[in-house]
Amino acid sequence: xxxxAAAIGLACALGTARPARAQHHAGHEMHDMxxxxxxxxxxxxxxxxxxxxxxPGLMRLEPALTPFLPGAGIDPATLPAARPREVIALGDxxxxxxxxxxxxRTINGRTFTMYGFNGQYPGxxxxxxxxxxxxxxxxxxxxxxSSIHWHGVRVENRYxxxxxxxxxxxxxxxxxxxxxxxxxxxxxxxxxxxxxDIQQDLGLYGNLLVDSPRPDYYSPVNREEVxxxxxxxxxxxxxxPYGRERxxxxxxxxxxxIMLVNGEPRYELSVKKGAVVRFFLTxxxxxxxxxxxxxxxxxKVVGADIxxxxxxxxxxxxxxxxxxxxIVEVLFDTPGRLALTNRVQAIDHFLATFYPEVDxxxxxxxxxxxxxxxxxxxxxxxxxxxDVAADIERYRAExxxxxxxxxxxxxxxxxxxxxxxxxxxxxxxxxxxVEWNDAMPDMNYLATGENVEWILREAGTGxxxxxxxxxxxxxxxxxxxxxxxxxxxxxxxxxxxxHGQRFLVLERDGVPNDNLVWKDTALLPVGSTVDLLVEMSNxxxxxxxCHIAEHLEAGMKMAFTVEGQT
Amino acid sequence: MKKSALRLALTPxxxxxxxxxxxxxxxxxxxxTAGRAQPPHPxxxxxxxxxxxxxxxxxxxxxxxEPTRQSLGFTGTAELTFAxxxxxxxxxxxxxxxxxxxxxxxxxxxxxxxxxxxxWVATPxxxxxxxxxxxxxxxxxxxxxxxxxxxxxxxxxxxxxVDRWHGPILLTGRSPSGRMHTMAGHGIFQSGYGxx
Numbered sequence: 001x002x003x004x005a006a007a008i009g010l011a012c013a014l015g016t017a018r019p020a021r022a023q024h025h026a027g028h029e030m031h032d033m034x035x036x037x038x039x040x041x042x043x044x045x046x047x048x049x050x051x052x053x054x055x056p057g058l059m060r061l062e063p064a065l066t067p068f069l070p071g072a073g074i075d076p077a078t079l080p081a082a083r084p085r086e087v088i089a090l091g092d093x094x095x096x097x098x099x100x101x102x103x104x105r106t107i108n109g110r111t112f113t114m115y116g117f118n119g120q121y122p123g124x125x126x127x128x129x130x131x132x133x134x135x136x137x138x139x140x141x142x143x144x145x146s147s148i149h150w151h152g153v154r155v156e157n158r159y160x161x162x163x164x165x166x167x168x169x170x171x172x173x174x175x176x177x178x179x180x181x182x183x184x185x186x187x188x189x190x191x192x193x194x195x196x197d198i199q200q201d202l203g204l205y206g207n208l209l210v211d212s213p214r215p216d217y218y219s220p221v222n223r224e225e226v227x228x229x230x231x232x233x234x235x236x237x238x239x240x241p242y243g244r245e246r247x248x249x250x251x252x253x254x255x256x257x258i259m260l261v262n263g264e265p266r267y268e269l270s271v272k273k274g275a276v277v278r279f280f281l282t283x284x285x286x287x288x289x290x291x292x293x294x295x296x297x298x299x300k301v302v303g304a305d306i307x308x309x310x311x312x313x314x315x316x317x318x319x320x321x322x323x324x325x326x327i328v329e330v331l332f333d334t335p336g337r338l339a340l341t342n343r344v345q346a347i348d349h350f351l352a353t354f355y356p357e358v359d360x361x362x363x364x365x366x367x368x369x370x371x372x373x374x375x376x377x378x379x380x381x382x383x384x385x386x387d388v389a390a391d392i393e394r395y396r397a398e399x400x401x402x403x404x405x406x407x408x409x410x411x412x413x414x415x416x417x418x419x420x421x422x423x424x425x426x427x428x429x430x431x432x433x434v435e436w437n438d439a440m441p442d443m444n445y446l447a448t449g450e451n452v453e454w455i456l457r458e459a460g461t462g463x464x465x466x467x468x469x470x471x472x473x474x475x476x477x478x479x480x481x482x483x484x485x486x487x488x489x490x491x492x493x494x495x496x497x498x499h500g501q502r503f504l505v506l507e508r509d510g511v512p513n514d515n516l517v518w519k520d521t522a523l524l525p526v527g528s529t530v531d532l533l534v535e536m537s538n539x540x541x542x543x544x545x546c547h548i549a550e551h552l553e554a555g556m557k558m559a560f561t562v563e564g565q566t
Numbered sequence: 567m568k569k570s571a572l573r574l575a576l577t578p579x580x581x582x583x584x585x586x587x588x589x590x591x592x593x594x595x596x597x598x599t600a601g602r603a604q605p606p607h608p609x610x611x612x613x614x615x616x617x618x619x620x621x622x623x624x625x626x627x628x629x630x631x632e633p634t635r636q637s638l639g640f641t642g643t644a645e646l647t648f649a650x651x652x653x654x655x656x657x658x659x660x661x662x663x664x665x666x667x668x669x670x671x672x673x674x675x676x677x678x679x680x681x682x683x684x685x686w687v688a689t690p691x692x693x694x695x696x697x698x699x700x701x702x703x704x705x706x707x708x709x710x711x712x713x714x715x716x717x718x719x720x721x722x723x724x725x726x727x728v729d730r731w732h733g734p735i736l737l738t739g740r741s742p743s744g745r746m747h748t749m750a751g752h753g754i755f756q757s758g759y760g761x762x
Contacts, residue, residue: 319653352746
């Protein structure tokens, strides 16, 4: 046995013999908790859930990247304090100046240097009428190149905000002018499409609420609430650093350990008894899939990414993956305090068991006094949206068409420490359909775009990611089959986003979907297969990618062209 | 070795740790000395991959039911598919995945010789059990379960009107999560888990 290997092995073992909890703080003592070094970007072991041991041999490893946090060298006290989101109502032809900049955020009494649009968290809620076109002058005042992608909005291609495909990245200090038309009513969002793993995670996101001209587009309710769902990873030192050159956390994506609703760790809402509230939900997190419920209050799902459902449907909870939107209506008919919770069954990989994990995201207080208007009868009625069904009916003849393109979603690893490879090979005998939490933070944070590659592989040709390039003509309707390979090194769910177009999820695992809705992001659990019917209505060069920010950074993207009609 | 790959600290030694070190060396020496490991299953660039997606897509999980010594010659499988959902993945409010289970049995027995069979699901510790249904003449039965870890059990009964099994267990199977492998007893993890 080589002496050097023996010494290293011995040292590994010794290093791991300390209790896992004590190791959470390893290296932290060097930081001044109260001073300007709070924003110091220094690698340390990621925060671990109390029940989860760190893996021996990994504790002294760190990503082969430069740690990055925003605003290096800037005293946070000199930055403007971020303020809660404002609603900006715009009409056709209006102009909005949107500036990405450094802000000072206080979360749970702790101060961090983060990003914000117009100094707000989230960015301004932009409310526009359907079919309006607005002009957005984007000024980039952060310390990274950036852009704005109008997620789900079928914009003109040159304004889609994808660096390298539709525009050059907007350098710090530069500007870009977007013209954004809103052809569909509903809830959308905007975010950078450049290093989303950093910029979006640090607060650069906002919603777009597009109003239908029809007053009966939705059922009458007492109130509307627009909620962004997010999480943020911090430890005793502060924000956990990002990789400057590439993303970290590329195995599972960067899970946070603080839940944020509209940028706040505790959402609060007060309503009167009998109130019906329509919630517009957007998952803006890097990777977390939420399972939301409102303390047992009755709930129905009304709409999703780009339209309402053909039929409203009762649901017990809402499963919402990154980038997805759902519109739900909730009846609060019992006075008291109801918790908005994310309830999942997490996995303890060491004991090979599941355990319940409940995150309280907020509280809804229901007063004894009755709501001024009683919308209970409308709530009790599950609407059938004939206009949605009629729109979809135009495509029904294509439902049985042969599959036009097939993608297999998989991964490839290389240059991971052998210990990780060995452990994960042992552990991958079973993978849950959805990873609801970061079950292995120490391994996850060591994975970078350099040693983990996420892959869209075209069945038939074997082409991968940006080597794939499909061509369509405007007006084509195509069936795309996506299969999430359960046999890869580390299978995981993927929320697949198609830019610039809308699609229907026709079937899942061979089972036809009998309640359709237009979407732009579909969740594929591990092992599953979905057939999408995509309406190629919008010409240009577009992207299809996984919306787990770190998977996108690790390569899981491809492009396709829709040629316009001449 | 890159500077960032490993930074090690030497601290006092105990015999158990020496053993653990030995295991670690056996397991990790190639990587530690070479700095990096090889991909476990390298895929050649440009390889033509033609997967049988059609076959895979209809049955995400298939459980082979194991005959017991009292199986009466029956064999079978249980297929799991996600219950329909507007969200693409179906879970209960507390986060358990919700599956549709379809059991298909086989036998060479004549139809008249097939006893009354009932399919059940139960949690691994048997603290909760649920009747999935009576196996039909076509030797199939379907039901729904929203547990993440469970056993599938087929019993022979004398009455369909029972809420727990009384007769012999013919076949058993475990949910896919039964493949999870505990690492708690592994030597290299014991120290990290506070066992030594």
